Amino acid sequence: MTSVRTDAELADRVLGGWLGRIAGNMLGKPVEQGEVWTRDRIDRYLRRTAALPLTDYLPEPPADDDGxxxxxxxxxxxxxxxxxxxxxxxxxxxxxxxxxxxxxGFAFSTEQVGDLWLLRLPYLQTFTAERAAYRNLANGLKPPLTATYDNPYQEWIGALIRADIHGWTSPGAPRRAAGLARRDAVLSHTGNGVYGAQWAAALIAAAFTAPTVRAAVDTALAVIPPGSRLARTVRRVVSLHEAHMSWEDALATLTDETAGLHWIHVVPNAAVLTAGLLYGDGDFTRTLALTVRGGLDTDSNGATAGSVAGVLTGADALPAQWKDPLEDTVRSAVFGFDGVRISELADRTLRLVTLPG
Structure with a gap:
């Protein structure tokens, strides 16, 4: 592992993570409906709109589009x-x-995560496991019961999408990042749902110091149980990539091997995300494009892939077509944050950063 060499480099990487997360989310959002927007349908749409290879946000649909x-x-x-x-x-x-x-601070409790949800987050802007946990909180239940009572979504992707901040604030310290993400995740998730959050946080923390994407993936695998289905699936993606299987054939294989799991379940989405990262090989645009073309929960996967690739690349080197249209502005349902500047969020994140050592 290398180190982040200067404060300026660290700031650039943190801002790159924020910009990458938002750009990847925006890329995947129009086709976020995995049972409808399959890989094949996404690529057919891109061919109809002359957008393959994909190097920018999705084009708008043609007037005569019948898809x-x-x-x-x-x-x-x-x-x-x-x-x-x-x-x-x-x-x-x-x-x-x-x-x-x-x-x-970093000593937050799971109960404090729930308190902030109730205070700052509108109920109707929550979904699946988060909505179940929110309802349980409102009814007076406490963690970990908030994750298990009347919640059929415990291993879906929701906790994973909450993990980035713990990676950005623990650069080069993947185990610390994973521990923080776990404390957040158990409010709403169990099993592979929690492991997904730990893995994503560790992956992002490792991206600050890992020499390659593959090294970051290997490092992140070390923080979750090796016998878990999530770990076995990520290792399977690594093995297919090592065998020089094409991205298309690798995803077809993984689709067969994760058949029966919902398109928002964390395991098949981790497969799509890992494939996007490995086959993207550190190229920001290719990583986002492959991840979103992989289908399933496209905006969530695009966001996490963009976060990892943005940390690896840094904000200054991000292609202009991804960052300039964001106009340094975020819309948010979190009370008190709508219209906040992306650069402000990155600066506030940087003030929290704890380096290992």
């Missing part, structure tokens, strides 16, 4: 129409995580 409808938010998320970020839960939770650390 599946994009999500209603597409008008603010496609190329030429992006003016600041769309509001999305993938970014709301990142902002809320920052607010958590600013309010309670």
């Amino acid at each position: 599946p409808a994009l999500r209603p938010e597409w008008r603010d998320c496609v190329r030429g129409r992006v003016h600041g970020s769309c509001r999305d839960d993938d970014i709301d939770y990142t902002i809320l995580g920052l607010h958590l650390l600013e309010t309670h």
